[in-house]
Amino acid sequence: MKLLIIEDEPEMLENMRQTLERQHYIVETATDYSAALHKIGVYDYDCILLDITLPDGNGLELLKTLKASGKDEGVIIVSAKDSLDDKLAGLNLGADDYLPKPFHMSELHARVKAVLRRRHFDGNPHISIGNVSIFPETREVMVENQPLVLNRKEYDILMYLITNKKRLVTKTALAEHVWGDHIDQADSFDFIYSQIKNLRKKLEHATITIEAVYGVGYKLEVIS
Template sequence: MKILIIEDEKDMLQNMEDTLQKENYLVETATDLDSAISKVGVYDYDCILLDINLPDGSGMEILDFLKQNDKTEGVIIVSARNSLDDRLQGLNTGADDYLAKPFHMAELNARVKALLRRKKFNGNDILKIENLVIDPDNHIAKTEHGEMELNRKEFDILIYLATNQNRLVSKSALAEHVWGDHIDQADNFEFIYSQIKNLRKKLKDVQANIEIKAVYGIGYKLIQA
């Protein structure tokens, strides 16, 4: 799962980033409005943690940008402002939740997990596709024939394909979502081919009734076997 933190307070940003990385999320950051809009304009995220008070403008502009560009990222406003008007403005503009500073990192983590469940798993903790059961919180994917031994990238690819079941996912979208904006430094997609090959073998080993279909020159989709 890929998260963007938009926060200009250095210590707060570092604490949030460390907390979420420990949960195996792919975390990217922005410290001002301009860089935040640049990122959300180019990349897709599962969740955005948004501070309203930014040095070069209001975080509310991010919500407007998402709406104008038909982007569906889940947004949690994280701000020192705690008035009813601020909360209502944020929620009415498109935010999914509002977390007032100061807060415990455990609460932040719980809010992020709750939002991802609502957005990606229809409110469920577990994702089931055919005979495959995926538990994102505990990093488990299994069938009645056994549990898959997946590294972090393989698990992230499986989650991304599973939440886009039967949809064609381009190689570039898959790479960017799992590897983040550092993907721009890559020369080719050989690393994706390797991960997909391993993932296919591991799905076969546990006799999963799904398979990863390649669409030549474009990308992949998860379909019923």
């Protein structure tokens, strides 16, 4: 899962980033309105943690832009502005939650998990597709009730394909989502091919398969 933290306080930003990276999220950051506007325009995220007060703009304007573009990222407003007006404005604009500062990092993690569960998994604690069951909170994967051992990237690829099941996922979108926006610096997609090849082998007894669309990307299919 890929998150974006928009926060201008360096210490707070670093604490949030470290906390969420320990939970195996891909975490990207922006410290001002301009950088955040660029990132939400170019990349896709599962959840955005949005501060309202930024050095060069208002976080609520970013939220308006995000929703006007038709993107469906989960949004949690994280702000020291603990007023009813700000909370209602954010929720009315389409935010999923509002977390006033100061807060415990454990609460931040719980709020992120709740938003991701509601948005991607209809609130269920686990996902079932074919004979595969996935438990996102523990990152466990089972095939016919037998544990499947995946490395971090294999798991992230599988989750991204499952949350986009029946859709064609381009190689670029997959790389950006699993490896972050530094993927722009990569010379080729060989690292994706390698991870997909290994993942396919591990899923040999599963009733799902990863289909390659030559020159474009991948699609998850359920084997009937």
